[in-house]
Amino acid sequence: MTAEAPRRISVRSLLVAAVVAFGAIAAAVLIGPVGLDPGRVLLEVLDRLPLVEVESGLSPREAAIVWELRVPRAVLGALVGSTLAMAGAAYQGVFRNPLADPYLLGVAAGAGLGATLAIVTVGSGSLLVPGAAFAGALAAVAATYALGAAGGGRRTGTTLILAGVAVAAFLTAAQTFVQQRNADTIREVYAWILGRLGTTGWADVALVAPYAVISIVVILLHRRLLDVLAVGEDEARTLGVRPERVRAVVVIAATLGTAGAVAAGGLIGFVGIVVPHAVRLIAGSSYRVILPLTVFGGAAFLTIADVIARTAVSPSEIPIGVVTAFVGGPFFVVVLRSSRRDQS
Amino acid sequence: MKRLISFVLALGLLVAACGEHDSGPTTSTAPDSGAFPVTVRGTEIPALPERIVSLSATHTEVLYEIGAGPEIIATDVFSDYPAAATETEKVDAFNLSVESVAAMDPDLVILSYDPGEAMSGFAALNIPAILFAPPGPASLGDVYDEWQELGEATGHTTEALALVSQESEDIDGVVAEVPQTIRSFTYFVELDSTLFTVGPGTLLHSVFGMLGLTNVAGEDAGAYPQLSAEFLLDADPDFIFLADTVCCGQTAETVASRPGWSELSAVQNGAVIELDDSVASRWGPRISDLILRISKEVYGVG
């Protein structure tokens, strides 16, 4: 039986997705290496709401754990997860390729090079690191676009992907070279690349939020157009759509969001592929259904992955990129088996 | 805790009077060529070395201290102490080329890390090379042994023994003055801004232990565990030592501005101590400086 792609999204599935996402965030706030009474944690969060005054009974340090560490980290995880998942879905729609992920056009390589240069020159604690990562990501995509048009031909999806491969390969080589010349910083560089939501606070949330929100909103607004692109660029043109323009807008939005996410959390992989695919398996392949569900799905996925990252080997932490990779591998086995079942 | 801090301030003058370890070579005598050939760490050194390449920053410091400075022809990029080391020719020890080192015609190479075939490469070229392999010494006893081995390898045994004797005297003196406290103070020493620290089995951990301090990472942790901010907030160490001031730009201010860290007692009491990365991670003659500094900051004595 072939998969289905209904256009309309049911309110029920939206609600379920929202509940799952908020449940994940709640879990991230309640669970941690330090055991805190859940009731008191909830009271502490309530106390922080404007106009609400309650005594949570937590000590100042415990309250700091909740409000300065766990809550911002959970919110950041939700934002980053949502952004990366949406960017992945957007790339998949625009390039009509189910294996596209947010790092396709060189974003990861550019961010990695930027961060490495910053770590090597000023050290890993500096604010320059996320800034350089952000700038590197954007520069890489700009280079990909420039290269994609360099042959004089039209920038089709394929030429862009090929240009992205070339740019990524070059920037990765550059990053490796810089890293090797400064081998004493290898551990810091590697830690950044593997991804970590670790030393975050509300300041990081504030930095990422604008890019995340803009990216998610713009992509959501284009969900009908992504469905139009599904019939191919030529036919989309005969239907009055400019595929290059839609692609450019969506790619810019997805890239902005990804650059922000990567600046805050390093190169967290698999979110951009796993979440949209999981949503497709459940809800069909129309972008008008996938995108709203992916907003919540991405938030839930990364937040839960972070809970595992924080608690599995406490007091130490697993880099979150490792957790998402551990999930991603088996997940592809599931996708493979279900798609083979479909074909038979 | 607050009383202890005032005690430290009041003892300011006395602390200054205790003085620091005088850095500089001990009285140098001519190297003893009669002791050769000698075997150190499995490597035979046929004759007194006159062209030494040191690819380990720690051992560079020791070599200069025991009077082998004049024989050093090249050091690795990170050998930055003493000042004379910065003026020698430089070698990249991480991306090591055996050939380039061999081109300098050394008769002794000191390494603390073998990227792959360095030792076998030097052996094939008949260049005596000594590897002080990771993970490094776990106690002061191991440290003194290494210094003595360096002395034997370079014909400066007398100076090495003198150095060991001087340092252990200084250190024992500091340890002896550690006061009795009601409970052992706890500490956290951070190696980088992702909160990696030292654990049992490392030299730093044993040094802190000698001074009666307890590591918040606990005795069951591995050698280099990574802690989380949450764990630290719960453990609330009495003292925080920063060994990432140089690599990662951390200071007492940056630490205080981390989310939630302002609630830590150590931050509130001004007990966040900035160490120099190299002094904290090496085991050369400056180790007694390190021990003295820690003792001063914690107990106000030294």
Next chain:
Amino acid sequence: MIELRGVSVQYNGHRVVDSVDLTVGLGEWVGLIGPNGAGKSSLLRAVAGTVAFSGDVYVRGRPTSGMGRRDLARLVAVVQQSPLLPEAMHVVDYVLLGRTPHLSYLAAESDADVAITEAALWDLGIIHLADRPLGSLSGGERQRCVLARALAQDAPILLLDEPTSALDIGHRQQVMDLVADLRRTRGLVILAAMHDLTLAGQYADRLAFIQRGVIEADGPPSEVLTTETISGFAGARVTVMRGPNGEIVVVPRRR
């Protein structure tokens, strides 16, 4: 309705359409015939605006080069030779895509759009397939979906590129009859590239014979479908006859 003046299309320096003049009047069905590679598809793409061309194309008296994409799409609907049909998309959603030119950039479809879509499904006799995924349909059913989508576009001009080449003979006639009916009921102007000469002769009002990018004959089927013209099709040997009802039949002749 459609006027081409001196239209040329180039691929890799090679002129596949060479300075073509062609008119399709109100209510006409013009069939484009010619051997493979003669330039039929490229000509259609020039009218649809999906390939670069030199010369002028006028639709309803307006030059297409000045028109916005959506404006052109509201005037010209295209049924391509091998359209991409996403396997999992529902028929109704695919046909609804035909309303795209009538929607502003970020708008969603209205109830009126859905109603027009359903009317198109009725007209093509596939309303019962509305909620089926495209991948589960037969070849003939899929072709009707594509036609329905073109209809939903509500454009006065329909461009068809070999609409029957993938179908068996029964389905070919069905599709051609459908198109003929729709032309009558909706007053469509049709420009169709056609492979099957007999069908082309039976359904089109006029035939334009194009070879190596140049129109070599343009007129009613009885004038264009002659043995001489068709022998230009890579030396095909045919006999042009009249069927029982006077219709033109092109019969291949074996050596």
